[in-house]
Amino acid sequence: MKYYMPARVYAEENCIANHAEEICSLGTHAYLITGRSSAEKNGSLDDVKAILENAGIPYEHFNEIEENPSVDTIMKAVYIGLDEHVDFVIGIGGGSPMDAAKAVAMMVCQKEKRASYLYEKGSDEALPLVLIPTTCGTGSEVTGVSVLTRHDLGTKLSMFHSVFADLALLDGKYLTSLPHSVLADTTMDALAHCMESYINADATVYSRMCADAGLKLWGKSKDVIQGKREAQPADYLNMLHASAMAGMAIAQTGTSLPHGLSYTVTYQTHMPHGKACGYFLPGYLREASAKDAAHVLKKAGFASLDKLEKYYQKTSRPEELPVKVLETGIQEILQSPGRLAKVPFAVDEAMLRRMARL
Ligand code: NAP
Numbered sequence: 001m002k003y004y005m006p007a008r009v010y011a012e013e014n015c016i017a018n019h020a021e022e023i024c025s026l027g028t029h030a031y032l033i034t035g036r037s038s039a040e041k042n043g044s045l046d047d048v049k050a051i052l053e054n055a056g057i058p059y060e061h062f063n064e065i066e067e068n069p070s071v072d073t074i075m076k077a078v079y080i081g082l083d084e085h086v087d088f089v090i091g092i093g094g095g096s097p098m099d100a101a102k103a104v105a106m107m108v109c110q111k112e113k114r115a116s117y118l119y120e121k122g123s124d125e126a127l128p129l130v131l132i133p134t135t136c137g138t139g140s141e142v143t144g145v146s147v148l149t150r151h152d153l154g155t156k157l158s159m160f161h162s163v164f165a166d167l168a169l170l171d172g173k174y175l176t177s178l179p180h181s182v183l184a185d186t187t188m189d190a191l192a193h194c195m196e197s198y199i200n201a202d203a204t205v206y207s208r209m210c211a212d213a214g215l216k217l218w219g220k221s222k223d224v225i226q227g228k229r230e231a232q233p234a235d236y237l238n239m240l241h242a243s244a245m246a247g248m249a250i251a252q253t254g255t256s257l258p259h260g261l262s263y264t265v266t267y268q269t270h271m272p273h274g275k276a277c278g279y280f281l282p283g284y285l286r287e288a289s290a291k292d293a294a295h296v297l298k299k300a301g302f303a304s305l306d307k308l309e310k311y312y313q314k315t316s317r318p319e320e321l322p323v324k325v326l327e328t329g330i331q332e333i334l335q336s337p338g339r340l341a342k343v344p345f346a347v348d349e350a351m352l353r354r355m356a357r358l
């Protein structure tokens with residue numbers, strides 16, 4: 001049994017300013033990695049710039065990280081980072097910029113290596129890394145995983161290296177600008193993380209402790225996502241906590257079939273990550289042991305599997321997915337021994353077809 005999560009986590013209002021000294025002690029030339037515009041709009045980028053400027057630390061800013069970041073974009077950021085001699089990385093945003101920041105922090109340390117190194121065994125050495133989530137789903141700030149888009153393979157694939165943040169800074173105020181659909185989809189991702197980690201061949205008593213805590217916290221904000229009550233500041237911090245707990249769970253176990261099936265869907269149809277995972281989640285629970293399924297549903301506050309299905313339909317409003325895309329995803333899973341090994345029950349094609357609603 002092993003539990004490993006080396007990131008130092010702070011979660012509070014004004015988190016960045018409160019920990020300015022610790023952030024600034026990580027290097028002398030910062031590299032800020034963000035998406036196109038959200039970090040600017042929600043205030044997180046200005047907060048980071050302010051503490052760096054106050055400490056006299058120069059910084060570069062790469063703001064071209066797209067949703068589901070590609071290896072090509074990572075390498076573009078790496079070459080700029082190398083040219084500018086940056087020595088620490090601050091990733092701000094959803095899972096896309098945070099995953100990108102991990103890959104960049106590692107590749108800048110591997111000056112002689114090409115993009116293929118992301119998918120080769122070798123040193124995981126990386127520049128010091130700070131991650132600041134502004135969505136509440138991926139938990140990337142507390143996992144070692146970086147999921148990247150591989151245009152050469154036509155899907156998404158985690159890099160073969162583990163890179164954890166040194167510091168993870170959670171401040172609920174950055175979530176207040178989230179469009180409702182992104183809030184619904186990213187919280188669905190956190191729910192999938194908890195459930196896929198709990199019902200997982202690699203689950204341990206520690207990973208289940210994190211999954212259970214994540215599910216309980218998650219259940220507290222369910223009514224906000226369904227529009228039954230207005231979000232309060234405490235809700236946003238709660239959603240960040242739930243997402244981080246879920247991240248701590250998958251940092252130990254990895255994810256399972258819903259995530260595995262989601263990658264082809266997102267690549268081929270651009271369905272957002274959390275929404276794509278949610279599409280397969282009820283089916284996963286239906287195939288799992290009745291005891292485990294009942295446990296995770298109850299922890300998250302669902303009276304039945306049917307209630308989870310209805311919640312997903314209402315909050316994520318999934319469109320029908322093309323049969324060909326689903327079939328491609330199923331074939332990929334069947335050829336992925338690593339993914340199949342995570343499932344604590346027998347998997348065959350017929351079962352995957354049921355999960356995929358075919
Ligand atoms: P995302 O792709 O990072 O962001 C989705 C959208 O939300 C973007 O348009 C982004 O805008 C916007 N956004 C972000 N924060 C916002 C805010 N506070 N206010 C308004 N808009 C905001 O979404 P995500 O679901 O968080 O991340 C998905 C990625 O994470 C996928 O690639 C997935 O595979 C990966 N993932 C990683 C792990 C892990 O363990 N590492 C786990 C699960 C998923 P901008 O582009 O302008 O920033």
Ligand code: FE
Pocket residue numbers: 137138189193259273277
């Ligand atoms: Fe996920």
